[in-house]
Amino acid sequence: MSTGATNDVPLTRKDFISDQTVRWCPGCGDYAILAQMQRALPEIGVPKERTVFISGIGCSSRFPYYMNTYGIHSIHGRAPTLATGLAIANPDLSIWVITGDGDGLSIGGNHLLHAIRRNVNLKIILFNNRIYGLTKGQYSPTSRTGAVTKSSPMGVMEQPLNPIAVAMAAEATFVARSIDSHPQHLAATLKQASDHLGTAFVEIYQNCVIFNPTEWTELSDRKNRDDSILYLEHGKHMIFGKNQDKGIRLNGFTPEVVSLDDVDLDDILVHDATSKPLASILGSMEFPDYPAAMGVIRDVRKPDYAAELISQVRTAQEERGVGDLNQLYLAADLWTVHTRKEVECASARERRDGEAAISVRRLDASSQASVMPITGLDEEYIDDLDKPEEKISDFQDLLVTDTVSALEPNIPITMSEHSSLARTIRQMNRHNIGCVLVTDEEDRLVGIFTEWDALMRVVGVVDDLAQQTVADYMTPEPLALKADLPIAQALNLMSVHGFRHLPLVDDNNHPIGIISFRDVVGYLNDVLEKE
Amino acid sequence: MSLQTELKSERVSHLAVSGFSRVSVGTSIRNTLAQMQADGQVVCLVTDDKQVGPPSETAQLVGIFTERDVMRKVIDVPGMLDKPVDEVMTPHPITVGPDASAADALRLMDENHFRNLPIVDTSGRLLGNMTHQAIIQYLADRYPVEVLNRPSDPERFPHKAEGG
Ligand code: SF4
Numbered sequence: 001m002s003t004g005a006t007n008d009v010p011l012t013r014k015d016f017i018s019d020q021t022v023r024w025c026p027g028c029g030d031y032a033i034l035a036q037m038q039r040a041l042p043e044i045g046v047p048k049e050r051t052v053f054i055s056g057i058g059c060s061s062r063f064p065y066y067m068n069t070y071g072i073h074s075i076h077g078r079a080p081t082l083a084t085g086l087a088i089a090n091p092d093l094s095i096w097v098i099t100g101d102g103d104g105l106s107i108g109g110n111h112l113l114h115a116i117r118r119n120v121n122l123k124i125i126l127f128n129n130r131i132y133g134l135t136k137g138q139y140s141p142t143s144r145t146g147a148v149t150k151s152s153p154m155g156v157m158e159q160p161l162n163p164i165a166v167a168m169a170a171e172a173t174f175v176a177r178s179i180d181s182h183p184q185h186l187a188a189t190l191k192q193a194s195d196h197l198g199t200a201f202v203e204i205y206q207n208c209v210i211f212n213p214t215e216w217t218e219l220s221d222r223k224n225r226d227d228s229i230l231y232l233e234h235g236k237h238m239i240f241g242k243n244q245d246k247g248i249r250l251n252g253f254t255p256e257v258v259s260l261d262d263v264d265l266d267d268i269l270v271h272d273a274t275s276k277p278l279a280s281i282l283g284s285m286e287f288p289d290y291p292a293a294m295g296v297i298r299d300v301r302k303p304d305y306a307a308e309l310i311s312q313v314r315t316a317q318e319e320r321g322v323g324d325l326n327q328l329y330l331a332a333d334l335w336t337v338h339t340r341k342e343v344e345c346a347s348a349r350e351r352r353d354g355e356a357a358i359s360v361r362r363l364d365a366s367s368q369a370s371v372m373p374i375t376g377l378d379e380e381y382i383d384d385l386d387k388p389e390e391k392i393s394d395f396q397d398l399l400v401t402d403t404v405s406a407l408e409p410n411i412p413i414t415m416s417e418h419s420s421l422a423r424t425i426r427q428m429n430r431h432n433i434g435c436v437l438v439t440d441e442e443d444r445l446v447g448i449f450t451e452w453d454a455l456m457r458v459v460g461v462v463d464d465l466a467q468q469t470v471a472d473y474m475t476p477e478p479l480a481l482k483a484d485l486p487i488a489q490a491l492n493l494m495s496v497h498g499f500r501h502l503p504l505v506d507d508n509n510h511p512i513g514i515i516s517f518r519d520v521v522g523y524l525n526d527v528l529e530k531e
Numbered sequence: 532m533s534l535q536t537e538l539k540s541e542r543v544s545h546l547a548v549s550g551f552s553r554v555s556v557g558t559s560i561r562n563t564l565a566q567m568q569a570d571g572q573v574v575c576l577v578t579d580d581k582q583v584g585p586p587s588e589t590a591q592l593v594g595i596f597t598e599r600d601v602m603r604k605v606i607d608v609p610g611m612l613d614k615p616v617d618e619v620m621t622p623h624p625i626t627v628g629p630d631a632s633a634a635d636a637l638r639l640m641d642e643n644h645f646r647n648l649p650i651v652d653t654s655g656r657l658l659g660n661m662t663h664q665a666i667i668q669y670l671a672d673r674y675p676v677e678v679l680n681r682p683s684d685p686e687r688f689p690h691k692a693e694g695g
Contacts, residue, residue: 017683491667492671
């Protein structure tokens with residue numbers, strides 16, 4: 001893959017997809033977040049050679065492998081630390097820290113706090129699934145009190161941390177929240193975070209389908225989510241609900257949900273992303289007592305750490321000149337340590353004694369372990385936890401079991417890449433189709449030309465259609481599917497990219513079919529009606 | 532649960548419907564296309580604004596002009612660009628109100644082979660353009676585990692559910 005400067009060539013999502021096999025569980029919410037990141041970055045427009053993803057340890061922390069940018073899979077909880085160093089050493093980089101509820105709030109809790117407090121120019125994305133996924137299902141610092149997990153068989157006794165409140169306590173200058181199952185909202189939130197200069201902290205509610213699959217159902221369910229989510233917009237009233245009929249009012253210091261039928265619009269809170277007290281109130285509103293606040297909760301400008309530091313260094317250098325590290329070492333209070341035979345002998349003796357002591361202790365421990373009874377491990381209970389909850393409708397089943405070939409794809413009309421635009425358009429009109437597939441000499445798929453290309457790039461722009469070849473106006477290397485993939489994959493590509501047509505190819509990349517929005521909707525509609 | 536029943540209970544105004552461009556009746560096809568290209572929209576609604584300037588809220592919808600019309604009537608027909616859009620638009624398109632159910636809207640589209648169905652409220656305000664994409668998006672949002680949470684490259688997919 002080309003790594004040259006990409007300033008003038010517009011980037012596409014493909015540029016950000018790495019060649020690594022993604023290792024998350026099938027159905028994990030991380031996939032949706034990855035897809036939105038790969039969609040948002042080309043729009044943000046920072047070249048990939050200036051983009052870095054740094055993570056710690058955990059499921060989410062595999063993220064850097066899957067982005068075709070610079071990346072560091074670092075030490076548990078320490079991603080903000082490495083990122084801080086990088087931001088100072090190279091302030092031109094766009095740095096994203098990917099962390100989770102465990103990595104960010106337990107293992108690396110204090111690193112996170114201090115990166116935020118310093119307002120380093122980082123985008124910190126915390127995937128909150130309220131469980132340790134990678135280590136297979138122990139409760140995390142955000143697990144709810146009472147949650148039954150592998151490490152809390154009788155329920156969690158601790159109080160969960162609220163990531164937004166943690167960020168607020170560290171004086172975060174940008175705080176936002178989104179959810180994996182709402183792609184448009186997620187992409188928009190990521191873009192807003194990327195625009196912020198300073199630390200942008202984003203909490204994403206993420207579904208761990210294996211170990212905590214029901215944590216966010218009320219918020220991700222498309223049918224009810226608008227009743228459970230308060231979408232924030234700076235300067236707008238805090239109104240929510242499927243019918244936009246509920247609002248948030250302040251009663252003293254306490255927010256309350258009111259019906260707009262009973263309350264004047266003037267009494268409803270207006271979101272002000274610059275207000276710290278308001279941000280604290282929004283952060284403290286916990287679902288299900290309140291709707292979950294999503295969007296930009298706080299956004300203020302404060303000096304960014306690297307810029308401040310660099311300017312201090314510059315001032316110091318102007319006043320006292322560029323320093324010399326060697327001189328600094330030799331400057332004052334220098335001791336020389338001499339080697340002495342006796343010292344060496346003494347320490348060697350100590351080492352031997354020490355080792356012996358340790359091995360004695362080890363023996364003790366192992367003999368104890370063999371007699372220690374195994375208690376508290378209820379095999380049946382553990383097996384139970386291993387099984388994810390199955391509650392799958394026929395429809396969901398069909399999305400993953402039926403393959404795209406069931407859609408009875410149309411035979412595609414193909415054109416050689418040397419065909420003229422005039423001929424291509426005549427063919428499309430003759431067959432009454434919205435797109436043609438473009439192939440090379442060996443009939444391999446090299447591009448797709450659709451009505452969209454004709455409207456956006458040809459009509460009113462190209463004078464003589466006969467003089468131009470389709471290869472110059474098509475979308476090259478289109479995403480294509482194999483016919484044995486599930487319908488859900490087609491839906492995924494169509495929804496993530498808005499592709500109206502998807503080519504199907506065989507193993508040799510020869511086009512064998514084409515499917516459209518309409519085919520998918522029509523099929524699902526028909527099949528389900530028959531049932 | 533069938534798709535039909537689901538869509539019956541959703542109103543079109545609750546779907547993520549598509550946007551559109553807008554021009555006044557009498558606009559040249561050249562300018563109409565320029566507008567659509569600038570907006571990145573494949574559908575242009577034509578309204579009967581009399582005054583020049585920004586569109587008025589209550590201008591009536593008189594026609595719809597889409598990429599399909601571009602292909603069939605404009606792109607390879609010489610001399611079309613300076614004609615008014617009225618000559619190539621589809622006049623008086625069928626519309627639905629924001630409270631129509633998604634199922635009804637979809638049926639209307641399928642029966643008439645429409646790709647686009649403008650959403651207009653009782654005072655004539657243009658609210659959006661319903662397409663099949665809105666249904667695709669709905670399904671994706673409704674079944675995120677099955678649809679959204681899939682790898683970028685369908686060929687590379689882990690088959691074990693064991694974390695990270
Ligand atoms: S264990 Fe949970 S969070 Fe980790 S990859 Fe699997 S589903 Fe995702």
